[in-house]
Amino acid sequence: MTDNAPPAEDLPDTDAVQQASRTRRVIKLLIEAPLSAKLGLVVIFVYIFVALFAPWIAPFGESELVGKKYQPWGDEFLLGTDNLGRDMLTRLIYGARNTVGIALVTTLYAFLLGGILGIVAAVVGGWTDQLLSRVVDILMAIPALIFAMLLLSIFGTSVPSLILIIGLLDATRIFRITRAVSLNVVVMDFVEAAKLRGEKLPWITVREILPSISAPLAAEFGIRFCFVFLTISALSFLGLGIQPPTADWGSMVRDTADLITFEDYTPLIPAAAIAVLTIGVNFVVDWFLHKTSGLKDELL
Amino acid sequence: MNKILRMMAQRISLGLLILFIVSLIIFLGVSMLPGDAAQAILGQAATPETIAVLRNQLGLDLPAHTRYIRWLGGILQGDFGISIGNGREIGEVIGVRFANTIFLAAFAACIAIPLSLVLGILAALYRNSFYDRTVNALTLSSISTPEFFVAYILILFVSVKAGWFPSLSNIQGDMSFTERLDKTVLPAITLTLVSVAHMMRMTRAAIINLLSQSYIEMAELKGIRKARIILRHALPNAWAPIVNVIVLNLAYLIVGVVVVEVVFVYPGLGQLLVDAVQRRDMPVVQACCLIFAATYVSLNLIADILSILTNPRLLHPK
Numbered sequence: 001m002t003d004n005a006p007p008a009e010d011l012p013d014t015d016a017v018q019q020a021s022r023t024r025r026v027i028k029l030l031i032e033a034p035l036s037a038k039l040g041l042v043v044i045f046v047y048i049f050v051a052l053f054a055p056w057i058a059p060f061g062e063s064e065l066v067g068k069k070y071q072p073w074g075d076e077f078l079l080g081t082d083n084l085g086r087d088m089l090t091r092l093i094y095g096a097r098n099t100v101g102i103a104l105v106t107t108l109y110a111f112l113l114g115g116i117l118g119i120v121a122a123v124v125g126g127w128t129d130q131l132l133s134r135v136v137d138i139l140m141a142i143p144a145l146i147f148a149m150l151l152l153s154i155f156g157t158s159v160p161s162l163i164l165i166i167g168l169l170d171a172t173r174i175f176r177i178t179r180a181v182s183l184n185v186v187v188m189d190f191v192e193a194a195k196l197r198g199e200k201l202p203w204i205t206v207r208e209i210l211p212s213i214s215a216p217l218a219a220e221f222g223i224r225f226c227f228v229f230l231t232i233s234a235l236s237f238l239g240l241g242i243q244p245p246t247a248d249w250g251s252m253v254r255d256t257a258d259l260i261t262f263e264d265y266t267p268l269i270p271a272a273a274i275a276v277l278t279i280g281v282n283f284v285v286d287w288f289l290h291k292t293s294g295l296k297d298e299l300l
Numbered sequence: 301m302n303k304i305l306r307m308m309a310q311r312i313s314l315g316l317l318i319l320f321i322v323s324l325i326i327f328l329g330v331s332m333l334p335g336d337a338a339q340a341i342l343g344q345a346a347t348p349e350t351i352a353v354l355r356n357q358l359g360l361d362l363p364a365h366t367r368y369i370r371w372l373g374g375i376l377q378g379d380f381g382i383s384i385g386n387g388r389e390i391g392e393v394i395g396v397r398f399a400n401t402i403f404l405a406a407f408a409a410c411i412a413i414p415l416s417l418v419l420g421i422l423a424a425l426y427r428n429s430f431y432d433r434t435v436n437a438l439t440l441s442s443i444s445t446p447e448f449f450v451a452y453i454l455i456l457f458v459s460v461k462a463g464w465f466p467s468l469s470n471i472q473g474d475m476s477f478t479e480r481l482d483k484t485v486l487p488a489i490t491l492t493l494v495s496v497a498h499m500m501r502m503t504r505a506a507i508i509n510l511l512s513q514s515y516i517e518m519a520e521l522k523g524i525r526k527a528r529i530i531l532r533h534a535l536p537n538a539w540a541p542i543v544n545v546i547v548l549n550l551a552y553l554i555v556g557v558v559v560v561e562v563v564f565v566y567p568g569l570g571q572l573l574v575d576a577v578q579r580r581d582m583p584v585v586q587a588c589c590l591i592f593a594a595t596y597v598s599l600n601l602i603a604d605i606l607s608i609l610t611n612p613r614l615l616h617p618k
Contacts, residue, residue: 036437141318141600142325143555146573146592153577153585154329230446234559237448238574253448257563260455261467268456271449278444286440 029291037287043280051096058090063245073266080266083255092270094247100277102159102242103229106167110228111221114171118178119205119213122186133179136172144169145231149240157240162232170228177220181213188212215292222285226278233274249274308605315601322593327368330582341384358382371586380587385579390587393572398591400471401561401568405553407484408491412553413546416496420503425530427508439497447556451490451563459486469566487564491553499549506541510534540610547603551596 030041050057063086071081079088121129139147148165155161185191186209194204235241236250244251249270256267342351355361362370374381380390423432442450459467469483510516511534519529558570565571569588576584 138318138321138325141597142322142589142593143551143596145558146555146589146596149558149573149577150326150329150585150589153580153582154333226444230444233446234448237446237559238562240574240577250446250448253452257452260452261460263456263460265456267452268449271446271452275441275445275449278446279441282440282444 033287036283040280040283040287043276044284047096047100047277047280050093051100054093054097058087058093060087060090062090062094062247064090072264079269080264082252082266083258088252088256088266088269091247091252092249092273095249095252095270095273098242098246099233099236099249099274100229102163103225103232106163106232107170107221107225107228109163109167110170110174110224111217113167114174115178115217117171118175119182119209121175122179122182123201123205123209129179132175136175139169139172140176145234148231148235152235152240157243159242159246162235162241166228166231166235170224170231173227174220174224178213178217181216182209185209185212219285219289219292222281222288226281229274229278304608307608311601311604311608315597319594319597322597323372323590324368326586326589326593327371328364330586331364331367333582341387375587375590381583383576383581383584385576385581385584390584394569394587394591397567397569397572400566401554401557401570403480404484404487404491404557404561404566404568405550407481407488408495408553409550411488412492412496412499412549415492416499417503417542419496420500421507421530421535423500423504424507424511424534425526427511435500439500442493442497445494447490447494447559448563450493451487451560454486454490455563458489467564469564471567484566487557487560487566490560490563491556494556495549495553498552499545502545503538503542506538506545507534509541510537540607543610544603544607547599547606551599551603554595554599555592 030038033041065085067081067085067087069081069083069085071085073080079092082088082091117132121132147169151165152161155165191204191208194208199207232241233248233250236248237254239251239254241250242248252270253267256270259266260268339346339351342354352361360367371381378391380394382388383390383393419435423435426432455467458464465485466483467486469487471480471483475483507530511530516529516533519533524533557566557568558574560566561568561570562574569591572584573588573592575581576588
């Protein structure tokens with residue numbers, strides 16, 4: 001992101017060489033990765049592919065009624081139909097787009113909010129830090145799912161309010177960790193030196209602190225994504241999250257749950273889709289934490 | 301001793317302050333809503349006069365701070381107000397529901413806590429062995445699975461296919477204890493499966509942390525057996541973090557019941573809350589949220605106090 005390599009017209013060769021060696025390093029890293037991490041990466045890429053190309057892969061439209069309700073698995077409907085007669089496979093594919101997309105947007109928003117405030121609290125300190133930390137303490141004293149349900153019943157269940165509410169609640173956790181890792185960096189000599197040079201706070205934040213805390217934050221992004229994804233799925237399963245007719249894995253489990261008493265595996269499939277992605281992300285994060293020894297896996 | 305008491309008093313007052321602020325948030329959040337309980341009870345067709353009368357009866361025409369004090373005062377005496385949905389006293393329903401939830405959480409805790417302690421200690425003992433790796437991968441997976449996935453797998457295989465336990469936990473007040481237990485087995489196992497992972501990992505981490513210390517190395521050099529080192533030398537010092545983990549997980553169990561209760565149609569507080577949120581029955585939502593939050597805050601407080609009591613080092617902060 002902050003690429004401070006010299007401009008291309010000056011040293012085109014070195015730039016290309018650097019680029020090539022970086023690519024080689026990444027490839028080497030991937031080859032040496034443990035099996036679990038490779039598996040996780042494959043899972044993530046498959047999900048991204050399905051999410052991006054959903055309309056081309058899916059046999060039917062997202063909320064199109066294509067047959068009778070609760071049809072069994074077969075040639076026409078590979079995974080049968082749901083409680084309204086919509087194709088399960090189609091909705092599963094679109095679910096990758098909706099469920100994962102919404103969770104991703106929520107995590108990004110939570111990171112922007114929590115990350116920026118966390119760094120500000122650490123860099124500025126004083127009463128700003130006190131105020132922000134105490135507000136976060138209070139927000140974290142209420143269990144997240146319960147708080148989310150309270151807020152959802154106040155603001156109504158819609159996708160924007162879902163994103164804003166879950167993002168806000170998750171931002172508290174991100175605030176804490178960002179503040180903690182930034183505090184460790186703020187006291188370092190090179191930050192002190194930058195301050196003595198007379199650099200402004202934004203410059204210090206972006207050029208000195210951010211590069212030092214990016215590794216733990218990247219791992220945290222994976223962990224928080226899983227958490228947000230599971231929370232949103234749980235809320236959708238409870239009927240309080242993503243609302244119909246949008247295809248979403250949590251609500252798909254809820255819609256087809258009755259089938260379980262007839263020894264039908266259908267409700268387990270969207271639930272497994274959720275589980276496989278979170279496990280995959282966790283495997284990758286685990287490996288990443290091993291590689292960047294900033295955090296020990298034993299403490300997680 | 302005085303110091304301990306002072307520290308505990310400090311923590312307790314902090315907990316009370318947090319509870320007070322939480323109750324304020326719950327109250328103010330709901331009073332921000334357009335329309336109020338009187339309007340919701342009487343519906344759109346009601347005349348302004350009848351709404352005004354009911355509002356007067358319910359005390360809704362009073363200023364916010366008076367209503368807040370009344371609301372909180374009522375709750376402290378067990379009066380949670382009236383449900384908009386069915387017009388009944390919330391206090392009647394909520395007592396039974398809360399007792400059910402506690403029953404489920406306690407049942408799960410009875411299985412989960414011993415299990416995770418044993419698994420965690422074994423994992424620390426045989427660190428980096430095949431067992432440790434397997435358990436590590438399994439727990440990592442179980443942390444990342446949604447609760448309803450575990451629940452439906454259990455229903456499918458244990459209940460529908462094998463027929464060992466019922467998949468519906470519709471317990472009632474007049475059931476015998478064994479009958480209740482039988483109906484609560486599946487939800488309790490689900491909760492166990494989703495919470496053991498975390499507890500086990502923390503136990504393992506706490507013990508491994510200690511194993512790197514020099515007095516443990518000393519014990520090893522003296523030639524003491526490994527099991528004895530763990531049980532006699534490491535464990536006493538690991539109690540503080542472990543107890544902390546256990547109590548925090550109790551808090552998690554009581555709050556995490558929501559999804560499990562809905563899957564198994566278990567008549568607990570979580571189910572009540574979900575129903576109330578769907579119907580936007582705000583007095584019930586407020587009451588449930590307050591009880592959940594209070595339980596959560598108190599258990600966290602207990603964890604805090606216990607970790608002070610079990611770790612003398614925390615009593616002398618530098």
